[in-house]
Amino acid sequence: MAEHVQRRMRMYGNITNPRKEGVLGLSALASIIGVVVAILVFVTMPLGIWVQSFVVIVGAATMIGISWDGRNGRKKFEEVLGRRHFKKAEGKGFTNYAAGPTSQLPGGDFPPVGILARTELVGTTPAGSRTEKAMIWNPSNRTGTVIFSVQSPGMGLLDQESIDLMVDQWGIFQREAGVSSSLVQVAATTQATRDPGNRLPDAVRVTREQSQVADTPAFAREAMDEIVADLNQGVPKIDQWVAATFTARPNREAGTGPRSREDLAEDISTLLPGMLAQLKVACGGTVSVLGMDDVVDQVHTAYNPAVAPAVETARLAGEGTGLTWGEVGPTNAKLTPGWWEHAGYFSKSWQMYQPPAANFRETGLAGLLSAHGVFEQKRVTLLFRPMSPGGSQKAVQDQVMNAQFGNSQKGKKPSQIKKVALEKAEYSEREQAEGAAMVRFGLVVTATVDDPTKFARVEAILRDQAVSGIQLRLRDCEYSDDAAFAFGLGIGSVPKDFTRLSNTLRESV
Template sequence: MSTTSAESVRIEPQVFGNLTVPRRSGLGGLSMGVSLALVPVVLLGILFLATGRWVLAFGIVALAAVAVLLLKVTTRQGRSIYGRITLRLAQRVKEKSGRDVYLAGPTGKGTPDGATRLPGLMAKSELAEFTDSYGNPFGLIRVAGAGVYNYSVVIEAHPDGDSLVDREQVDHRVAVWGAWLTQRGLDEGIRGASVTVESAPDSGLRLTGLLEANRVEESPDYARGVTERIGQTYQGGAPQLVARVAVTFDGRRRDGKAGDRGLAEMAEEIGTRLPGLVGGLQGTGAGSVKACTAAQIIDFTRVAYDPTVASIVEEMQASGGTGLGWEDAGPSFAQDSFEHYRHDRAVSKSWTMYQGPAGNFTANSLKRVLEPSPGLLRKRVTLLYRPIPAERTTALVQQEQNDAAFAGSQTRRNARAALRQAAAAKTAAEEAQGAGLTRFGLIVTITGTSEDELKPWDKRIPGLVAPARLRVRPALANQAVTFQAGLPLGLVLPDHMLIPDTLREFF
C-alpha cells in the first residue's frame, strides 16, 4: 500500500508595472523647459563677457544658478517653491475678485432664474435623456467650452468584490479591464474615461423597505418581533458602495471645421455604441452593469453636493422619483478655499496623484483606499483615464525611447536612467504587439460636516494609497475643480486647460 502526500502550492499574485510619464529631458537632469529657459541667460553671460562687463556676467550666472538650485532643493510633493508661491497668489487673486464664493438660488448672484446649477466648468453643461439601440434609456451630458464639445454617458456598476475569487479569475478580470481600456484608444472620438468608487453610510431605508414589503398582518407574534428587532439592530449596517464608469466622447465636427456635431447626432452615435461599452464591462467583475438615466445622474450629483439629503433622496426614489432637474443639481452655496471646499452643509477635501507607482504593484493595491471609511459622509476614489489614439502611440513610444537615451547620456552609471531606458524598450516591444497607451490619474475626495472632522485624514489618505506605491497631495487652490473632476460626470480637465499636453511635457 502506497501513500501520497499533497503539498500546498502557493500561487504568487500577478504583478504589474512599467509605468512611465511622458516627459522631455534636458541638460544635467533638468527638464527641457528649464534647459531652454537657461539659453537666453547663457547668451547674455557670453555677451557681457565679450564686452568686458564681468560683474554683470557673473551676476546673471549666479542668479540663474540660485534659481535652479531653489528649483531642485525646495521641491516638496512635486511642487517647487515657485509653484507653491504661484498657488498662494492665485488663491489671493481669486478671493479678492470674489470668484471663490458661489451663490445660487433665489437669493444668489449670477443666476437670475433662481436655479442652483453646477458651478465652475459644468455651469453651462446640459443633460438630456435618449435611448440606445436596444431601447434602454441613458442620460447624456454635454459640456462645451472654447473649442471643446464633449458628450458623456455614465454607467453604474455594483462590483462583486474579490472575496472567494480565485487568483486566476482575478487575473482574468484585470486582463479584460485592460483590453477594455485598450479598445477605447482604438475607438474613434473617445476623449476619456473614469471609474468612481463611492462609499457612504447606510441610511437603513433599504432594509426598512424590504421588511415592510414582506410583512404579513397574519404573521405570528414571534416572527413579527424578530423582524422588528432586525430593523432596529441593523438599520445602520453595511455601508453603501457603488461604482460608476463615465465615458466621454468628442463632439467636434469630423470635417476639420470648428463647431459641434449637435446633440441629436451624438445621441444617435453614442446610443449605437453604448451596448458594446456596457457589455465589455461584464467580465471585469463589475457585477450588475447598466447605463444611468438622466434622473439617476441628477440625484447622485445633488447628493454629492449636499450629502445630508441622501436619505431624503433615497426615500423619494423609492416612492416614484425626486422630480429634480439638471438646473437643481448644484449647490446653493459653495466656497473654494485653499485647502477645503465648502458646499451647502458639507466640507470636502481632495487629493490628486502627483507620482505614479515607482515599481510593481498588484491587482488589490488600491483595496485599502477603496474600502468604506467610518466617520465620513462620503468618500470617492476616482481613476481618470485618457486613452491615447492608436495612431499616436508609435510616435510617443519612439519619443520616450529617444528622451530616455538622451537622459542616460547626461550622467554616468545612473541606475534611474538605466531603468528608464529599459522601461522605454519594454513599452516599445509591448506596443508593437498591439498594447495600447493610456494616461491615468487619481483623485481621492472625502466629505464631512466640518474641517475639524477632516483633519485626521491629512495623514490617513496618503497612507491608504501607499500599498499602490503612488503618491498623492492636496489639491491646493484647486479644491472646487478637483471635487468636480472626481464626480462621475465625464469632465476631462486637460481639454479645458490653456496649456496643451505637448507643452506641459517640457516642464
C-alpha cells in the same frame, strides 16, 4: 498520482511619470533656457560686459525659478501661481457662491457649480433599447458623457482565474477606447457613503407595503425586524460607476468634422451596447446606463449630503425625487485655501502626484477604496485618457529616446533610477509592438465631512490607505478644491481642458 500545479501570482506595474530629460541634471526647459542664454551672450558681445551680465543674471534667475522644488512634487512657481490666482479670485468675490431665487443667477435655480455650471442633461437612446438614457453635455468644451452604473460582486467569492479575466477585460476596454476617435476620457469612481441607518429598514418597509400581505405571522415579522437591527450597524453604502466622455470637436487624424449635440448623442448610442458588454465582463456583475433621474439624484446627493436619506427613501418608494438638472447644486458654497464648503459640509481633495514604483497586485487599491466611519462621503476616481495606436507608438518612442538620453550623457554615470527608467521604456515599447496601448491616468480622492477639524485625521487615514499594497503618493489640491471636487465626481470633467500648463511644458519642467 495527483499533480500539483502552482499558479504564478500576477503582478502589475511598469507605470512611469512622463518627464523630459535635460543635461547636467537639469530639466529639459532649464537646459533649453541655458542654451538660449549662451547664444544671447555670444550675440551681445559687441554691446559690452554689462549687457552680457544682465542676460546671464536674468537667465540664471529664470532657470532657478523654474527648477526650485516645492512641496509634494510641485515646483515653487506652481505654488506661487496657485496662491496668486486664489487671492485674485477671492478679491473679486469669486470664491463665494449663492444659488436660488435670491441669488444673482439668471434662472434662480440651483445648477451645478464651477466648471460644471454650463453643463446640460439631455437624453440619448442606445441602439436596441426603448429607454432614454442620460448624457451630460458640456458646451464649453463640446463633450458628452454617459455614465454606467456598475454592480460588482467583489472578489471574495471569485477564483483567481475569474479575477484575472476581469483585469484582462478592463485592459481590453481601455485599448478599444483608444481606437474610438471621439472618446477622450474614461473615469472609474468608487464612492463610500456613511449609512444614515434608515436605508435597510426603509427597503424592508417598502417591500412589505408593496407585497400587500396582511396576514404575515408575528414571529416572522419580529424575526425580520431583529435581523434588520443586527445588520443595520454602520454598514456603508458603496456605489461604483464608469463615465465615458466623448468629444464633438473635429478630429483631423480620424477624418471627422465638428458635430452637434444631437449628432454626438446619436453616435454615442451606437457605441453603448458594445461598451456595456465589455464592462459586464470586466466587473463580473451587472452594468446599466444611468437614466436622467439617476444622474440627477446621484449628483444632488454629492453636493448636498444631508438629503441622502430622503433621496434614498423616495427612490425606494418608486416615487422619485422629481428634481431636475437645474436643482442638483448646493444652495451656497465657499472656497478656502484648505477645503471647499458646500451646503453645510466640507470637502477636500487629494491627487496622485507620484505613481507606484514597484509592482502590485490587483487588490492594490482595496485599502484606498474601503469605507471609514469618519467620512460622510469618500470618492476615489481614476481618470483614464486612452491614446490612439499612433499616439501610443509615438509616446513609447519618445519615452525610449528620453530614457536613452538620460543614460548616455558624457562624464556622468547613470543612476539606478535612470537605468530602471530605460528598462521600463524598452519593456513598454515591446508591449506596444505586441498590441498594447498607452493610457495616461490620474487619481483624485475626495473626502466630505461635517466638521473641517476632522481633515487632519482624514488625511492621515488616506495616506496610510494609499501606501497599503500599492505605494501611492498623494498631495492635497490646495487652492483648487472646488475644481478637484468636480473632477472627482467622475461625470465628464476633463482635467486637461482646464490646465494652465500644457502637457509638453509640464513634462519639460
